[in-house]
Amino acid sequence: MKLRIEDIKDEGVEISLMWSRVSLSAFMAPNDPYEIDFSEPLDVHLIFKKKPNCVHVSGTVKGALIMTCHRCLDHFSWILDLPLETFLYDKSYVDKGVAEEVELEDKDLEEEFFDGEEIDVDLIIAEEIFLALPQVLLCSEDCKGLCSHCGANLNRESCTCKRAGNSPFSALLRRKHLLPLTR
Numbered sequence: 001m002k003l004r005i006e007d008i009k010d011e012g013v014e015i016s017l018m019w020s021r022v023s024l025s026a027f028m029a030p031n032d033p034y035e036i037d038f039s040e041p042l043d044v045h046l047i048f049k050k051k052p053n054c055v056h057v058s059g060t061v062k063g064a065l066i067m068t069c070h071r072c073l074d075h076f077s078w079i080l081d082l083p084l085e086t087f088l089y090d091k092s093y094v095d096k097g098v099a100e101e102v103e104l105e106d107k108d109l110e111e112e113f114f115d116g117e118e119i120d121v122d123l124i125i126a127e128e129i130f131l132a133l134p135q136v137l138l139c140s141e142d143c144k145g146l147c148s149h150c151g152a153n154l155n156r157e158s159c160t161c162k163r164a165g166n167s168p169f170s171a172l173l174r175r176k177h178l179l180p181l182t183r
Contacts, residue, residue, distance in 0.1 A: 001121040012049035027126040037066040055088040071145035
């Protein structure tokens with residue numbers, strides 16, 4: 001969805017929409033490891049207001065994401081109740097002469113740029129969702145994961161495989177008797 005700057009009145013523009021998995025898939029890489037899905041479309045409510053040198057965007061993104069746990073590979077629901085606030089600046093106002101590296105401050109993370117004529121609303125929503133995701137997706141903090149030998153989900157069943165030597169040092173223990181005794 002695109003929003004033209006000329007369509008934003010002085011009092012602002014409110015947009016409420018249901019955002020589907022199809023909208024998100026346009027921003028996801030092929031073979032994405034997160035495998036994000038929705039149980040139902042996300043409820044998005046955004047307010048766009050013109051400021052003297054930018055457009056202020058505020059609102060919320062709410063819903064449930066279905067994701068895959070990185071430890072046990074089970075699917076789980078992750079509740080998203082995301083407050084959204086960002087400031088969009090016209091790219092033409094940016095000083096193109098700045099080529100040095102600059103350390104970002106917290107307020108800089110709330111600023112983005114657009115072409116000055118229209119705002120890609122879907123891009124804003126997708127970016128905020130991706131930024132809200134944890135780096136490691138876990139169904140619970142105490143997830144036991146999978147057995148590294150037989151692949152059993154240790155949250156649901158106990159491992160029955162016969163492992164030879166649980167420790168990488170077990171081979172050293174077997175050779176301990178060959179070492180000279182030191183006292």
